[in-house]
Amino acid sequence: MSNPCVRCGQQRIDGKTWKGKVGASPVTYTMTVCPDKACQKVVDQGIADRKAKNASILKAKEEAKIAREKLAASA
Numbered sequence: 380m381s382n383p384c385v386r387c388g389q390q391r392i393d394g395k396t397w398k399g400k401v402g403a404s405p406v407t408y409t410m411t412v413c414p415d416k417a418c419q420k421v422v423d424q425g426i427a428d429r430k431a432k433n434a435s436i437l438k439a440k441e442e443a444k445i446a447r448e449k450l451a452a453s454a
């Protein structure tokens with residue numbers, strides 16, 4: 380199974396594994412990482428940035444919704 384790094388295209392290797400559950404069945408999650416540690420760090424940073432961006436977009440949307448509701452309530 381090919382799982383190239385999004386950044387450098389190298390085959391990703393198994394990094395962290397952890398156990399979880401889906402419903403009642405136990406599952407093992409494996410996080411793949413780039414063999415190049417520096418590259419992986421950049422990839423991780425990109426993911427963190429995207430998450431932060433998404434979170435702030437969601438927050439802005441939520442705040443806009445609350446503002447609209449307040450406006451509607453006061454009208």
Ligand SMILES: [Zn+2]
Pocket residue numbers: 384385386387388389413414415418419
């Ligand atoms: Zn890479």
